[in-house]
Amino acid sequence: MRNxxxxxxxxxxxxxTGCTAPQKEEKTTYKIASYNLRMxxxxxxxxxxxxxxxxxNSLIVYHDFDIMGTQEGxxxxxxxxxxxxxxxxxxxxxxxxxxxxxxxxxxxxxEKFEVLDKGDFWFxxxxxxxxxxxxxxxxxxxxxxxxxxxxxKDHVFYVFNSHFDHQGVKAREESGxxxxxxxEEIAKGEKxxxxxxFNSTPDTEQIKLLQDNFNDAFKHSEEPPYGPVGTxxxxxxxxxxxxxxxxxxxSSDIKVLKYGVLTDSKENxxxxxxxxVVADVVLN
Numbered sequence: 001m002r003n004x005x006x007x008x009x010x011x012x013x014x015x016x017t018g019c020t021a022p023q024k025e026e027k028t029t030y031k032i033a034s035y036n037l038r039m040x041x042x043x044x045x046x047x048x049x050x051x052x053x054x055x056x057n058s059l060i061v062y063h064d065f066d067i068m069g070t071q072e073g074x075x076x077x078x079x080x081x082x083x084x085x086x087x088x089x090x091x092x093x094x095x096x097x098x099x100x101x102x103x104x105x106x107x108x109x110x111e112k113f114e115v116l117d118k119g120d121f122w123f124x125x126x127x128x129x130x131x132x133x134x135x136x137x138x139x140x141x142x143x144x145x146x147x148x149x150x151x152x153k154d155h156v157f158y159v160f161n162s163h164f165d166h167q168g169v170k171a172r173e174e175s176g177x178x179x180x181x182x183x184e185e186i187a188k189g190e191k192x193x194x195x196x197x198f199n200s201t202p203d204t205e206q207i208k209l210l211q212d213n214f215n216d217a218f219k220h221s222e223e224p225p226y227g228p229v230g231t232x233x234x235x236x237x238x239x240x241x242x243x244x245x246x247x248x249x250x251s252s253d254i255k256v257l258k259y260g261v262l263t264d265s266k267e268n269x270x271x272x273x274x275x276x277v278v279a280d281v282v283l284n
Contacts, residue, residue, distance in 0.1 A: 028282065030066045030280070031067075032217075033067070033276050033277065035070050035071075035274065036071040036272060037070050040074055040076070047270075047273070055266055056081065057080070057084055060107075067113075068195075072163065074102060086110060092120045092142065096130060097130055102163070103142070104143060105161070106195075116148065116156065117146070119146075120142055122140060123164065123171065123174070123179075134170045134171040134174050141165050142163070157192065158193070159192075160183055160192065193248070196247060210249055214249035215250050216249055225260065227263055228242070229244050230244060230275075231244055233270055237265075246274055246277045250281055256280070
């Protein structure tokens, strides 16, 4: 009886004084994705971009990504995705630093975030200008980055999105070193999210270097990883590729709640030759 009276007294005091019980701070979760869109080429026939762009957009809208690092997109592909009303993007073409060639563009929900700063660098001995790096023989490779602020919160964070070379072994190794160095130079200890198609399996020098400096979302997810380990499908239905070459990394001050590889399809066709890699993260 005494405990009941005491509890009633406390409740009455809260009502009279206008006090409320202390509330726990609500955590803000962001859905991060890395998605190689597959360049638009007629060689893909039924899987060429015009035949799957609506599949890509539907997937993005349904899963409601907050931030999405993309690879291989030409400017017209990016503009098709940007038709989603709330999406905008940053990132330059790898061939001229403007719109030519493939992009490593970062899409973001413009209703939630504003861009405080942005930039690009190339994976080469001269990272400030377009060009081939080390033993790469085919393509320029670019990293696009942006500094974001949540409009409703005080959260500020960087996103770096990359596409490493698919042929040059030394190019991939040196790209890993350059990426870590550039993140240190640009972000200066702020919260960082890294997305990309690294064309590298977890046993390679460059991925081990990234894992030494950042948390691999696959390994640090609080929930068990969802979906297949492999992130590439080559447009082959029920493919059995088990190589993990697409990644999301975060700085140690960001918590990874969930990680998954999405195998969404329609009529036995995939939206891209890579699966999107997704992580739910908490910055505070």
